[in-house]
Amino acid sequence: MVEKMPSVTEREVLAALSKVQDPELMRDLVSLGMIKDVKVDGGRVAVTVELTTPACPLKNKIRADVEAALRAVPGVEEVGIEMAGRVRPAAKEAPAIPGVKHVVLVGAGKGGVGKSTCAVNIALALKRSGASVGLLDADFYGPSIPLMLGLEGRPTPTEDGKGIVPLEKHGIKAISIGLFIDPHQAMIWRGPMLHGALIQMLREVTWGELDYLVVDLPPGTGDVPLSVSQTIQASGAVLVTTPQDVSLADVTKAKLMFDKIKIPVLGLVENMSNFICPHCQTATPIFDTGGGRRAAEQMDIPFLGEIPLDLAVRVGGDEGKPIVTAHPESPQAEAFMTMARNIAGQVSRVAHGEKSEPEPKPAAGHQCSGCGGC
Ligand SMILES: Nc1ncnc2c1ncn2[C@@H]1O[C@H](COP(=O)(O)OP(=O)(O)O)[C@@H](O)[C@H]1O
Ligand SMILES: [Mg+2]
Structure with missing residues (x-):
């Protein structure tokens, strides 16, 4: 007589998955509430893993760990894993802007280092990963999002006249201080005026439900970027720098500014890293190289990646x-x-x-899985 394999129970599945950790949050997937829809049918097990963001950098690793844990349960013959993502708002406080789960500030580096370029492309990259995204251009000195995103027209009032409908482009919602001012008129923003304009953009724009609102900040660490950063309650800030020393000095000041106003610094981006010659593919470090990574290490913040100095990036902008x-x-x-x-x-x-x-350094011989987690 052939002995029948005992069928697997949901409890065994959850027990196995409670030993799998989210490597970033350092807690197990079950207590994080990430395991949904457990289905057990004899030796077949199917689960949905709901990540805390569709843009999870460790998606591939978590999937592989879940699969290994499930296959190790006695009696499991077949495993089905669905990967989903739902951005959850910060647990403690109510969202600063209704419907917006996370505000991410981009900037505080020197002018011209590529803050707006990064803000636009990061917003679109989050969108491409499956998140709902808005982009707020709060650069009162030189708003460049309308040009870079290709925004056309002006924002219109909502039907009840109480709100402002943001524009939409490339699948994201966007609003810019530049859409409210005459581009030919030099504006001198004084404290109360700036505050009023900012509050209006924050309170009246009807963003709807957003996972991330990316904010392009004014350059530097003077009164204007400081007051913008203080007014917008953000989940965190991304610092943008080019690799050379003059730019890195500014970013160090920016880190101090965010520390002072208690906005977590999410990490540092190095823009205009090596120039890759389109003809011969030789890499030339026009603005030096590796400075961003070193600065991130010195400031003890994560290094978030580097973008080459590239003609297509400039033309696209x-x-x-x-x-x-x-x-x-x-x-x-x-x-x-x-x-x-x-x-x-x-x-x-x-x-x-x-x-x-900071990201843990990959172990020697580590093979990049291409998930972006390293
Ligand atoms: N990686 C890059 N490669 C080529 N050009 C870039 C790159 N990043 C930014 N630029 C260009 O440099 C200029 C300044 O960038 P911008 O994003 O406006 O800087 P910031 O917002 O910091 O003032 C723009 O013309 C932009 O297209
Ligand atoms: Mg800019």
Whole structure:
């Protein structure tokens, strides 16, 4: 007589998965509430893993760990894993902007280092990963999002006249201080005026439900970026720098500014890293190289990735066709996708009360799985 394998129970499945950790949040998947829809049918087990963001940098690793844990349960013959993502708001406080789960500030570096370029492409990369995203251009000195995103027209009032409908482009919602001012008129923003304009943009724009609102900040650490950062309650800030020393000095000041106003720094981005010659593919470190990574290490913050100095990135910005949507398969777009996943991972950490920490260094001989987790 053939002995029948005992059928697997849901309890055994959950017990096995309670030993699988989210490597970023350092807690097990069951207590994090990430395991949904457990289905057991004899030796067949199917589960849905609901990550804390669709842009999870460790998706592949978590999937592999879940599969290994399930296959180790006696009696399991077949495993089905569905990976889903739902961004959860920070547990402690009510969202600063209704419907918006996380606000991510981008900036505080020197002018011209590529803050707006990064803000636009990070927003689009988060969108491409499956998140709902808005982009707020709060650069009162030189709003450039309308040009870079290719926004057309002006925002309109809502039907009841109480709100402002944001524009939409490339699948994200966007609003810019530049859409409310005459582009030919030099504006001198004084404290109360700036505060009023900002509050209006924050309170009256009807964003709807957003996983992430990316904010393009004014350059530097003077009164204007400080007051913008203080007014917008953010989940965290991303610092943008180029690799050379003058730019790195500014970013160190920016880190101090965010520390002072208690906004977690999610990490550092190095823009305009090596220039890759389109003709011979030789890499030339026009603005030096590796400075961003070193600065991140010194400041003890995560290094979120690097973007090369690249003609297509500049052209995309000037033509309102950002590289992430115009050339999604390009290595530059991939670099932004990796960066966005790293940012989303850090936001999840902060939202779960974890300190934003530098990425662990990959072990010797480590093979990159391409998930962006390293
Ligand atoms: N990685 C890059 N490669 C090529 N050009 C870039 C890159 N990043 C930014 N630029 C260009 O540099 C200029 C300044 O970038 P921008 O994003 O406006 O900087 P910031 O917002 O910090 O002032 C823009 O013309 C932009 O297209
Ligand atoms: Mg800018």
